[in-house]
Amino acid sequence: MSRFKDRVAVVTGAGSGIGEQTAKKLALDGAAVVLVGRTKEKLDRVAADILEGGEAEVFVFQADVKEESQVAGLASFVKETFGDLHILVNNAGTSGNAAIMDLDADEWDRIQETNVKSVFLVSKALGKIMMEGPEGARAIVNVASLSGHKAGAQIPHYSSSKAAVIHFTRSLALEFAEKGIRVNSVSPGFAETPMTSEGLKNKRFEEAVKRNTALGRVGQPEEIASVICFAASEEASYMTGSDLLVDGGWLIR
Numbered sequence: 001m002s003r004f005k006d007r008v009a010v011v012t013g014a015g016s017g018i019g020e021q022t023a024k025k026l027a028l029d030g031a032a033v034v035l036v037g038r039t040k041e042k043l044d045r046v047a048a049d050i051l052e053g054g055e056a057e058v059f060v061f062q063a064d065v066k067e068e069s070q071v072a073g074l075a076s077f078v079k080e081t082f083g084d085l086h087i088l089v090n091n092a093g094t095s096g097n098a099a100i101m102d103l104d105a106d107e108w109d110r111i112q113e114t115n116v117k118s119v120f121l122v123s124k125a126l127g128k129i130m131m132e133g134p135e136g137a138r139a140i141v142n143v144a145s146l147s148g149h150k151a152g153a154q155i156p157h158y159s160s161s162k163a164a165v166i167h168f169t170r171s172l173a174l175e176f177a178e179k180g181i182r183v184n185s186v187s188p189g190f191a192e193t194p195m196t197s198e199g200l201k202n203k204r205f206e207e208a209v210k211r212n213t214a215l216g217r218v219g220q221p222e223e224i225a226s227v228i229c230f231a232a233s234e235e236a237s238y239m240t241g242s243d244l245l246v247d248g249g250w251l252i253r
């Protein structure tokens with residue numbers, strides 16, 4: 001299959017978990033993919049895996065996406081290397097647990113800057129390249145969370161950041177529609193990735209996660225990545241400003 005043939009894609013937080021699986025699917029489906037993250041070794045490993053899987057075009061760019069100057073560097077790299085951009089997946093994110101009374105302002109800022117400010121910075125810098133390109137299909141997919149829909153105790157900073165991503169997506173969709181850029185978000189429920197691996201070591205916690213989902217199991221990052229790729233593809237050509245919940249039926253339970 002080559003759904004993304006002749007497409008250039010950028011995936012942030014591509015060194016592990018959902019970002020890694022999304023980058024792999026995009027590359028194996030024909031896209032030239034730029035893997036973005038802070039740790040070069042992780043990105044190089046993902047790039048090597050992709051190249052081992054078959055013919056693919058993959059690039060590594062090291063950047064902290066909450067830093068405006070580093071995002072500007074990424075934009076220059078994309079512009080100089082490809083001259084155009086078709087798909088952007090704003091996946092990089094971080095989590096944390098703290099009750100409001102134990103939460104300090106620095107930790108609040110870390111979560112908001114990583115999860116929300118980065119989406120704004122990258123969408124602005126790379127959205128400009130998308131707008132300047134020749135006419136054609138373009139899409140941005142932001143990774144939000146079930147927590148952006150459903151409040152959770154001990155994660156006020158995380159859940160509010162993801163609610164902001166869902167709503168920022170709608171604003172971006174309105175502003176970018178006339179430029180032919182669709183913007184959607186995907187909200188994972190609970191998927192087995194490095195972000196959740198510590199929690200899943202606790203069997204009682206894992207059982208609680210399973211009980212909370214209608215499908216009765218933890219999700220896999222590939223199952224989130226396939227929905228991200230759908231939203232990025234032309235199969236979703238009439239969808240913009242939407243949030244796709246991929247939570248195994250947690251919210252309805």
Ligand code: NAD
Pocket residue numbers: 012013014015016017018019036037038039063064065066091092093094095114118143144145146147187188189190191192193194195196221
């Ligand atoms: P993960 O920790 O494997 O992936 C996050 C990636 O983002 C990591 O590779 C990390 O290094 C990178 N990253 C973090 N801050 C960055 C920064 N400032 N600049 C560049 N890269 C940065 O976890 P994951 O579960 O794959 O998370 C991917 C996304 O999915 C996140 O936005 C997360 O909030 C969201 N999400 C995950 C789950 C889940 O259950 N795993 C549920 C809901 C939402």
